[in-house]
Amino acid sequence: MDLFIQGTLSLFGNTTSIMIFFLGLFGGMLFGAIPGVNMLTLGAVLLPFTITMDPQNAVMLFSVIYCAGVFGGAITAILFNIPGAPENAPTCLDGYPMTLKGEAGKAIGAAVSCSALGGTVSAIIMMTATGIVASFAVRAFGPPEIFALILFGLAVSASIGASTLWKGWLSVLAGLMIATIGSDPVGGIPRFSQGSFLGLEYQSYYMSAGIHFIPMILGFFAVSEVLAQAVNIAKGTRSRPQASIEFPTIAEFLAVRWTIVRSVFVGFFAGILPGIGATLAAFLGYSQAxxxxxxxxxxGKGELEGVVACETANNAATGAAMIPLLALGLPGGALTAMIMGIFQIHGMEPGPLIFINSGDLVWITFAAMFWANLMIIFLGWVQTKTVVHILRVPFRWLAPGILILAVVGAFALRNLFIDVWIMFIAGIVGYMLRTTGYSAAGVVLGLILGKLGESAFAKSMQLMDYNVLGFLQRPISAVLIVVAAVIIISSIVSELRGGHLQRALID
Structure with missing residues (x-):
């Protein structure tokens, strides 16, 4: 406790540190809310300037950006069905329907309070168990376990946003197929980027890098929403949603208390694993809820519990992602890799010795993340008061702005026009999916986890000398695979008993 107090006093002990703290807070929120231009963009811009900064302020700045950036996209996801980042995509599934029902204030209040709660609890666990938890996670989880976890995630998330299990699985499988476009992760062999179609030879240099999930998310959620609202206006059925911020009551919190607890553990567990992070945490939290x-x-129709689950889980992953970085020197994602770069720029190497050689720096980082997560409540209020005025703009003026923002976000990702085309194609397909009961979220989930899963599977095969049964010889991966199989079988049996699968096949 004394170390935490010392870290807090160092954090707020001078004007420069306070200014940097709030710069990271509002910068992370702003860039997290803009689709396609996320906290990684801000981090990349600011990274060169950290050379001249005090190492304490530099690490603190990026830690605060991380916390605020994960939350930033929640408000736009709820109000406009536009997730600022992939980890906010599941928030759209129930947050935006709540806005359409006139319950945007309650959805925003739940997102703000649960983001703060999940992140704060994660920061507390990070402060108390960094060494123990990181050591266990890294030793127990190799590529086979990560592949098994991804398989488990696909199994429990297959029906998200779909009208039937059958359509949910078809959506996920479509995402998995899209994930195969590009280069093979082992041999670099091009797949679907060259060949012949209808007798015509084609070769796409740009497709060799694969299809990125950001343009797909922008298309499935932002562009398809513009199309859907345009249709509603033509039919005369669109109403202008109103929004404010309204925190849930104690009774409403108690009703979802186990969802919050479950999402904290799911998010924290996913955040520890390298390469998994807040995106899978959000989908897993939602699917478990x-x-x-x-x-x-x-x-999918405006359930408060859905917003609570994914916003608690994705923010709980932030503190967890710092554990392997600080304890073992293993960054779990792009932004934590930037933080590791800051350590190295200033002549320090993250790992067990960092607690001995630079303990004050570590505790300033802990204190910064703790207070940044608490400040999300204030941050959410400011963001809502700012963004909510956009709802007063007539949709015929708002729609072009949304499309321009989406185009900029898709193009800025890799400076490729093909990403813009992919976004618009995904928008048309996304509109068709939502009108036929298929799941856009399932396609996105399959795309994101497909790339991670294929890489983990390839590494696992090399590790186990290409023995597929090796997955069942490792306790953790075996348990996850068996549980995933049980979930799939039980879901199919449940659908068969209800007759949903037969009706889906007929449709």
Whole structure:
């Protein structure tokens, strides 16, 4: 406790540190809310300037950007169905329907409070168990376990946003197929980037890098929403949603208390694993809430529990992602890799000795993340008061602005026009998916996890001398694969008993 107090006093002990703290807070929120231009963009811009900064302020700045950036996209996801980042995509599934029902204030209040709660609890666990948790996670989880976890994530998330299990699985499988476009992760062999179609030879240099999930997310959520609202205006059925910020009551919090607890552990666990992070945490948190909820039929229609689950889980992953970085020198994602770069720029190497050689720096980082997560409540209020005025703009003027923002976000990712085309194609497909009961979220989930899963599978095969049964010879991967199989079988049996699968096949 004394070390935490010392870190807090160092953090707020001078004007420069306070200014840098709030710069990271508002910068992370702003860049997290803009689709395609996320906290990584801000981090890349600011990284060269950290050379001249004090190492304490430099690490603190990026830690605060991380916390605020993960939350930033929640408000736009709820109000406009536009997730600022992939980890906010599941928030759209119930957050935006709540806005359409006139409950945007409650959805925003839940997102703000649960983001702060999940991140704060994660920071506390990070402060108390960094060495122990990181050591266990890194020793116990290799590529086979990560592949098994991804398989488990696909199994429990297959029905997200779909009208039937069958359509949910088709959506996920479509995402997995899209994930194969590009270069093979082992041999670098091009796939679907050259060949012949309808007798015509084609070769695309740009497709060799694969299809990025950011343009797909912008298309499935932002562009398809513009199309859907345009249709509603033509039919005369669109109403202008109103929004404010309205924190849930104590009774509403108590009703979802187990969802919050479950999402904290799911998010923290996913955040520790390298390469997994907040995106999978959000999808897993949402899928587990759907699986165990008494109101599962309301999910996707404006269920508060869905917003609570994914916003708690994705923010709980922030503190967890710092554990392997600080304890073992293993960055879990792009932004934590930038933080590792800051350590190295200033002549320090993250790992067990960092607690001995630079303990004050570590505790300033802990204190910064703790207070940044608490400040999300204030941050959410400011962001809502700012962004909510956009709802007053007539949609015929708002729609071009949304499309321009989406185009800029898609192009800025890799400076490739093909990403813009992919975004618009995904928008048209996304509109068709939502009108036919298929799941855009399932396609995105398959795309994101497909790339991670294929890489983990390839590494696993090399590690186990290409023995597929090796997955069942490792306790953790075996348990995850068996549980995933049980979930798939039980879901199919449940659908068969209800007759949903037969009706889906007929449709």
């Amino acid at each position: 759907h699986r165990w909820s008494k109101n599962r039929d309301n999910f």
